[in-house]
Structures are given as structure tokens and as C-alpha cells.
Amino acid sequence: MKSILKKLITNGILSPHEISSIQIKETKINKGTILQRAGEPGGRAFYVKEGLVRAYTIDEKGKEHIFMFASEGWMVSDFEWRENAPALLFVDCIEDSLLEIIEQNDIIKLNRLFETKQVPNQINQLMNRIRVLQKRIILLMSADTLTRYEDFIETYPDIVQRVPQRMIASYLGVTPEALSKIKSKMLKKH
């Protein structure tokens, strides 16, 4: 009676002994229970067997931005699994749910096992990509254009130098005119 999440993650790669060192708790969770808080360390992964879960951020104005819903068969995680790294997302139950939960230390253990197996670091590449896309979505939903522009400059300083402004605008999701006006607003601040 193996957990679905275990099957998903260890499929074919790990020996039964190795697999048995990973704990996956199946837990009933009541509607409204908060499973993870942004900013607190100990990011986990949740597999939804029954019920409905959401992952979201809260911006500085206190407004919630839902990053994803997860119903039966979906997995939720913000992929922030470096030791002591603060979670990026809040996760809570919208309905009474039955979840499989992997704690962070088990995820880290899993990653180490994969490393010794030389599982392709393609997996790391993909998880990195997911984190980047995740951040982009959160910014698109919760940050104004100025903030997104400042973040872009900070994250990709080299790109800023190499592409025309209109392409940066196109990346930020605004017109070239809007970006131009934002830049002049930035100058006036000084």
C-alpha cells in the first residue's frame, strides 16, 4: 500500500530500502487549516488525494493572490526546498482534504539520493525554471509596473543593456509608452 506521491517521485530509481527511508504522511486536514506560511522555513510538498487546496501570496496591502488550486491528483509545492529557505507561498485547505505530505528534510534526503544515483540534473534545471515562472506569475498578479521593472533590472541587469526598451516593456506586459513614462517618473524621484 504505497503512497501515490512516493510512486510519483521514486519511480524506478530508488531501491525499496532507500524508498523506505522517505516518510510520507497521509493526513486528513480540515477546511481552513493553513499548511504553510510564506516567510517561514520548512517548505513542504503536498499531494492532494481528496479535497481542494490553494497556494497563494499576500501582498503588502494584505491582498491575497492565488497562485494555484490543487484538487484530487494534483501536487502543490513552491519548490523552495533549500535548507532553512523561507517558503514563498501560503498553502491552505479550501475543503476538508486528504493529503500526502512530505516534510522538507525528506525532500532534501530525496535530492541527495538522486544525486548519488546521478539522476540527470535536468530535474534541477526544470525545478529552477518552475521557480522562475512562479515568481513571474506572482509579480504579474501582485506588483505594479514600476516594481516589476525594478525587479527586472535587478534580476537581469545584462539583458537591460542588450535589448531595446520596447522589448523590456513587452516582457513586463505593458506598452513601450507606459514603460517610458515610468522611467521618467523614476528620474523625477531624484
Added chain:
Amino acid sequence: MKSILKKLITNGILSPHEISSIQIKETKINKGTILQRAGEPGGRAFYVKEGLVRAYTIDEKGKEHIFMFASEGWMVSDFEWRENAPALLFVDCIEDSLLEIIEQNDIIKLNRLFETKQVPNQINQLMNRIRVLQKRIILLMSADTLTRYEDFIETYPDIVQRVPQRMIASYLGVTPEALSKIKSKMLKKH
């Protein structure tokens, strides 16, 4: 003298013989060259050794929305690799570039090799997730709220039934009031 992309993808899993069956062309591409067109089959993967590449969509008004830039060391692909599936993104060179390119049939071959190796389908899970996030970003940048709402209903009909409207609004990136007004606008259409 192995390609970086090959190392990235096959690392530790495939035998030299298997690896040799995968072709990765290293190619110089001129600034402005279009590498892939949305809608056309034959999605590929590009690894940027030198230069700068962008991936983008074009909406029905002809406006470009840049999904990502890729400079030295980055990989670009829309992960649409099912046989004959139309590409989702345009890809072109912003600067003269040196790229490693894997054609679609080689990607498919690679996936089959991984399957026989029982590489964890975690990889498929992650790629799926990436496709979902990718679509979300494109919609956030290029589609108005009504379109995003209609897409949400179509994509997650069960979720619509199970969560309050304000959460759907929060997922779509608008206020509950705005979503309410959009719904009444939809009713007037009929």
C-alpha cells in the same frame, strides 16, 4: 568534445552508445533569424552558448508578448514536444548567436530512451507544470480579464463549482468586483 546541452540532458543516465544516437547541432545564427514559429509543428529546444534569444507570442492584434529572454547558458523551449504538436511560441535571435539545437524527433527519441530507463516520471510532472505556468503567464500578459475567465472555466470547470468567486478573481488577478461586472456583461450578451 561533448555539447553542453547533451551533458545537461543525458547526464549519468544514458550509455555512450545511446547518447551518440542523439544529434545536437551547434549552429551560428544571425540576429533577427526566426528559429521557431508559433502554430507550426516541430518544436525544438535551444541552448544558448553565445548571444541572446527571445521567446514570445503574438496576440490577435499583432502585439508581441515576450515570454522569456535567454542569454549565455540558458535554454529556451516551449516544451511542446508531442509529435506534430504546433509550437506555442515564436523564438528568434536578438543578437548573432551560437546555439545548440535539438530537433523534435531527437527530443522524442530521448524521451523514449528515458522511458525504457524508467527515469522517474517526475520529469513529466515537472514539464507539465511548466507548460501550465507558461500558459498562465502568456494569458496574464496578452489576454483581457474576460478571456482569462472563460479560459479558466474551460480549463478548470470543477474548480469553478467548488470555490467562491472572489477566489477565482484572485486567481485571475482582478478584484471580486471586476469579476462580478464581467459576469453580468457575459449575461447581457445572450
Added chain:
DNA sequence: CGCGTGATTGAAACCCTTCAAGTTTAGTGG
């Protein structure tokens, strides 16, 4: 020099947010 592309600026229109009030729905306790 003249041309084309990209960036800037301004004005009007549009959509969304914010705030406030009113209405509906759902859940709880009498």
C-alpha cells in the same frame, strides 16, 4: 544628409481599482 527605428510626450478613452452601499446567500442558534 535623409531616412527609419526607437524613445518620448501629451490627450482622450478605457478598464480596473477603490470605496461605499445594497442585495443575496449560507450557516447557526433559538
Added chain:
DNA sequence: CCACTAAACTTGAAGGGTTTCAATCACGCG
């Protein structure tokens, strides 16, 4: 089962930011 209350949804008006459109400016290149 009804009554009450809280939460959710709707609707309207005012304000803000962005888009759109148009004109102008700046720059590099043939």
C-alpha cells in the same frame, strides 16, 4: 423551521493607471 447574522456577491460613482493614437524628438546608418 424560522430568524438572525456573517459572508459573499452585486451595483454604482469616483479616481488612477494603462492603452491607444498622434506628434515630436533622438540616434545610427546607408
